[in-house]
Amino acid sequence: MTSGPVILEMRAITKLFPGVRALDEVSMTVAAGEIHAICGENGAGKSTLMKVLSGVYPHGTYEGQIIYQGEEVRFKDINASEHAGIVIIHQELALIPELSITENIFLGNEVRGRFGIDWDEARRRAVELLARVGLRESPDEIIKNIGVGKQQLVEIAKALSKDVKLLILDEPTAALNEDDSQHLLDLLRGLRSKGMTCIMISHKLNEIEAIADSITIIRDGKSVETLDVAGGGINEDRIIRGMVGRSLESRFPDHTPKIGEKFFEVHDWTVEHPLVPGRLVCKNSDFFVRRGEIVGFAGIMGAGRTELARSIFGRSYGRFLRGTVKINGEEVNLHTVQQAIDHKIAYVPEDRKALGLNLLDSIEETIIASGLNKITRYGVIDPDAGHAAAESYRTSLNIRTPSVAQGVAKLSGGNQQKVLLGKWMFPDPDLLILDEPTRGIDVGAKYEIYGLIQRLANEGKGVIVISSELPELLGLADRIYTIFEGAITGVVEKEDATQENLMRLMTGSSSAQAS
Amino acid sequence: MKEAFKQLLGGGIRQFGMVIALVALLVFFQWRTDGKVLTPTNAQNIINGNSYILILAVGMVLVIIAGHIDLSVGSVAAVTGIVVALAIRDWGISWWVGVLLGLGVGLVIGMWQGMWVAYVGIPGFITTLAGMLIFRGAQQVIGKSNSVPVPEGIQKMGSGYLPEWGPNTGLNNSTLLLGILAIAFIIWSALRQVAKIRRNNLQDVAPMAVILRAVILSAVVAYLTYLFGSGRSGTSFPISGCILLVLVIVYSFVANRTIIGRHVYAVGGNRSAAALSGVNIKRVNFFVMANMAVLAALAGIVFTGRSTSSGPSDGVGWELDAIAAVFIGGAAVSGGVGTVVGSVIGGLVMAVLNNGLALLGVGSGQTQIIKGLVLLAAVAFDVYNKVQGRPSIFGLIFKGKNKRAEELVSESNEESASVAVADGETAARG
Incomplete structure (x- = not known):
């Protein structure tokens, strides 16, 4: 390990959501110039931790301290963290498909000239940045015309344009094919050799094993351990053991x-x-x-x-x-x-709010929504039959609500899920x-x-x-x-x-x- | 207090607000005009002079619930009017065949627009903006920018009255019969609802509230019967009003009690969830657009009846009045919310405003300013109510502890939910 000076230390970060302790005194230390991986199962709290770090959850909404370059920082939003040189690249790329590479790189960070935006200067810098990330494309190319792998590189170029000191990548290779992933990992190695510090969240253990200097494992909102890859003895099995090592x-x-x-x-x-x-x-x-x-x-x-x-x-x-x-x-x-x-066949979707429920509906309207045929006679819906069905599911599924006329938007997640199950049990x-x-x-x-x-x-x-x-x-x-x-x-x-x-x-x- | 009000209305607060606004406007103008608003003649004028807009509002609310908009209704009404007028004059067909022809024209236009919206995927705004131009132009080409008179049958549809018959009761007997039937229906459905409450032992509605509501509604109907029936001889509740009444009943039923109606709400409320529930979204979109054009055709025919001819400037700006009525009546800009009755009430609010301000001698410029402000205020009311964590206007008026507690619960749910989505960014990632 290149044990440089510590660039970032997160101390005992606790983040609460109503009813959920998403992060519970999580701590991690990142040395300057290393690639630090964060591993954990889905929902372990990796993304939440990165959102705390990058100011998505502003100071005051969490407990604990963030020490960055020797000083305690209190970011109030993403701009504040970017200003300090911490840039996060999200899993879903945040590029505008209809704009050019140059326009995307400098979006929100436009190069000012004497009269408005200095596009010549912007294009010149874009060419430089593209060279740094090894992307051979015209800076005027429209984003939607280049592949996902190259788009990922544009994201990194965009981050570099902001004078980044700590680059956070959330599942950077999730959408990439083998070659593009390899290219990206090479690029990260290159950046590291020039002194860049990276934090990388990934599920692909082989990649982590290949590239990371150290690994922090998070499980159920707690930091479990930090593994020093450079020290040797770390393989995929070892990482898996850390990720899942909870008693059933x-x-x-x-x-x-x-x-x-x-x-x-x-x-x-x-x-x-x-x-x-x-x-x-x-x-x-x-x-x-x-x-x-x-x-x-x-x-x-x-x-x-x-x-x-x-x-x-x-x-x-x-x-x-x-x-x-x-x-x-x-x-x-x-x-x-x-x-x-x-x-x-019934399918109960994962994203209750976006795909499962019409949040304007009541419990009753939701439960009958997929089985209207069942309560329709001569083309006319029988509201009494619908009400009876909704009532029977309220009882049998133990949906905690005084009335089936209650709007689903006001229910807790568990009750919403029960209503959705009822909706899909209704067509039998x-x-x-x-x-x-x-x-x-x-x-x-x-x-x-x-x-x-x-x-x-x-x-x-x-x-x-x-x-x-x-x-x-x-x-x-x-x-x-x-x-x-x-x-x-x-x-x-x-x-x-x-x-x-x-x-x-x-x-x-x-x-x-x-x- | 607030609960009692809610139960009394048995519907959304929003609609309740509009009913109150309508009553308040009527009372205000009645007072300021020394009783010129609620006279039989003026009331009949309000209905006759606005029924075509209200007919449009009935169709428009479905379009808006489904998440679209229709800007072409005025042009569609106009082109239908000229086709009907010319067909009757030049081909010598009887007036009712002309009406059927007109509805057919509306259906064809509606299917044309429905095709673009539903199956090609062009937004309703664009499709109907194009339709607005196309059918306005078609009207001028077909009618050569002339006015063409329509026969008496159609004139009756727009400005006629129910017939006079039977013994002298002091009121128009047709209106009286209508009123009696309406009151009988109100009482019958109230009794049925009370029986249902007793049978299912429902806790959330008090039988007294249902009965009280029926009594108030009956009183209102009785008053309206008197108002419309006691005019000068030969006048009564207008025929255009009867057409509107039938449409309101039919479309309320379609919206609430048929599968296609419920699907319209589902598509507007959450398109993805509707698709995953087996709703054929294209068919729903096609239906609302086609239906709208048929109703626009009917509105056009009724209007030619009222103005006794079809003219080149018929229907100009109607779409805006219809859309305003729907939004004042409680529909949400984002779709999924709205009622047929609410939209008609919204339209009546506009109509009474127009009428009352005219009677007060307010200029048309000022009238438009006031109407614009009313529209803005009505929608602002909705938006304000929708922002979570803020007490609703009713919450402010009737401050109480339970209300605040309820607010807090919904607030925290909202928070945790948005986090769940943001954290996983899960949709369709598997």
């Missing part, structure tokens, strides 16, 4: 699965990204579900689990290339969401796909949701649970498929599943082929 509490209701015959089969499912031609989000996926079975889909964020589920659910995501779905041995057409619903599906069913809800509500999932399975329905929390899948699922970069990389029976072997399969780790 008994937070699942007792359940004896009653698994029946295979009824839902997907074969050779291949889907292209809706905007990026040639990028496959599902690659030749094969899987099946049996009656009464809870099937888990494990994978890191962006692995393609949601894409797989949504493309099957009436092709509501991506561009379908090929693949077949068989229900009870017969091939079915699932071209529209309505057809999927008619074939008794045979297969339920639950995408991150317990994201952002508290432990008590999680327990109830697990119970509901098991109840659905006991009724003979097939349930697919997509989850980023491995303990959840281990506790709940009868069988777990792992997905990495759009491909199903393995299937593990409940008895054989451990966090370590799943993590290997879902990070595409080389030592995974054993299973």
Whole structure:
């Protein structure tokens, strides 16, 4: 390790959200001129920590101290942190597709001339910056005409233009292919050799192993340990052990699965990204579900689990290339969401607010929304039948609200999730796909949701649970498929599943082929 | 106190506010004009002179709930008017065939615009801005910028009255019958609701509130029956008002009790969630645009009836009046919110403002300024209410502890939710 002087020290950072302790006395120390990786499962608190550092969560909304270049800093917003030389590059690129490279680089930081913007000077500096990041493109090229990998480089050039001292990259290679990733890692090495300090969040352990000087591992909002890679002895297994090393509490209701015959089969499912031609989000996926079975889909964020589920659910995501779905041995057409619903498939999305709920609706309106046919006679909706249905779900799902006329926007996350489950139980599906069913809800509500999932399975329905929390899948699922970069990389029976072997399969780790 | 008010109205606070505003305006103008507003003749004039805008508002509210806008309605109304007038004059068809033809023209235009909006994906604003030009031009080409008279049948639709018959009751008997039927319906539905409350043992609505509401509504209807029925002989509740009434009932029913109606709200409220719930978004968009043009055609026909001919400047600026009515009536600019009844009330607020200010001798310039301010205030009221963590206007008026507590709960939910999304940036990333 190049143990330079300490450039950044975060001391006992605690960040509370209502009902959630997102960060609990997290500390980390970054030496100048190193590449420091932050590892942890989804939801461990990595992004929150970086948002604290970059001023997205301003001083005063968290506890703890940030010491930067020997002084305590209190950023009130992103501008303040950028001014100090801390620049964050988010996972979703923040470039304007219709503007040129030069315009994007200097957006918000325009080169002033005597009369307005000095475009000649801006273009000259852009050329310099592009050379520094090794991007051979005209500075006048429009962003949308260059690939994602090059866009990532433009982001870095933009950061360099701000006289950055500490560069934070959040999953920089998540959207890149192998070559582009390699190029990016080389660039980071180059920047390091010129004295730049980088903090990098990544799920790709092989990359971290290859490039990082030290690694801070965060688990459940706490900093667990810091590994010194340069010191040797650190490999992927060691990192995985740190990431998942928590004891599995008994937070699942007792359940004896009653698994029946295979009824839902997907074969050779291949889907292209809706905007990026040639990028496959599902690659030749094969899987099946049996009656009464809870099937888990494990994978890191962006692995393609949601894409797989949504493309099957009436092709509501991506561009379908090929693949077949068989229900009870017969091939079915699932071209529209309505057809999927008619074939008794339900999909409960991960993002409740954006995709699941109409926040203007009441509980009752939400629950009946996917099953209006069921309460319609002669083309007229029977509000009494709808009310009765909503009431019965309020009781059976234990939705805590005085009335089903209550707006869903006012419910807690757990209750919203129950309402959504009710909405999709109402059409009486045979297969339920639950995408991150317990994201952002508290432990008590999680327990109830697990119970509901098991109840659905006991009724003979097939349930697919997509989850980023491995303990959840281990506790709940009868069988777990792992997905990495759009491909199903393995299937593990409940008895054989451990966090370590799943993590290997879902990070595409080389030592995974054993299973 | 606030709860009691809410229950009394049984609907949104917003609509309640507009009803109050309407009543307050009527009382104010009645006082300032020494009783010239609430006379049979003036009331009939308000209905006859605004029914075509209110008909447009009925269609426009669905368009706006679905998250679009329709700027072409005035031009569509105008082109329909000239087609109907010319067809009847030159082809010698009877007036009702002409009306059907006009509705057909509206349907074809609506399908044209619906196609662009729903299936090509051009925003409604652009499609109908183009439509505004196209159909205005078509009207001038077809009509050669002349005025063409319409026959008596259509004139009746725009300015006629219900017939006089039966014994002398001192009121117009058609109006009386209408009023009696309306009151009977109000009482019947109130009794049904009370029975439902008893049967399901609902806690959130008090039966007394339902009954009280029915009594107040009945009193209002009785008064309106008297107002419209007691005019000079030969006048009554206008036929255009009857057309409007039928539309309000039918479209309220469509909006609340049919699948397509609920889907319109779903698309406007959260498009992605609606798509993932099996709603055919294209079909919904096509429906609202096509429907709007049919109603615009009807409005055009009613207007030619009122002005006895179809002229080149018919329909100019109507779209703005209709849109204003819808927003004053509580629809949200972002879609998903709005009611048919609210929009008609919003339109009536504008109509009464126009009428009352005219009776007071206020100039048209000032009138427009006042109308603009009213529109701004009504929408500002909505926006203000929507910002979380602020007590609503009602909360300010009826300060109470429970209200504040409720506010705090919703505030904290809002916070944690936005964090969940921001933290994961999860949508469709899997």
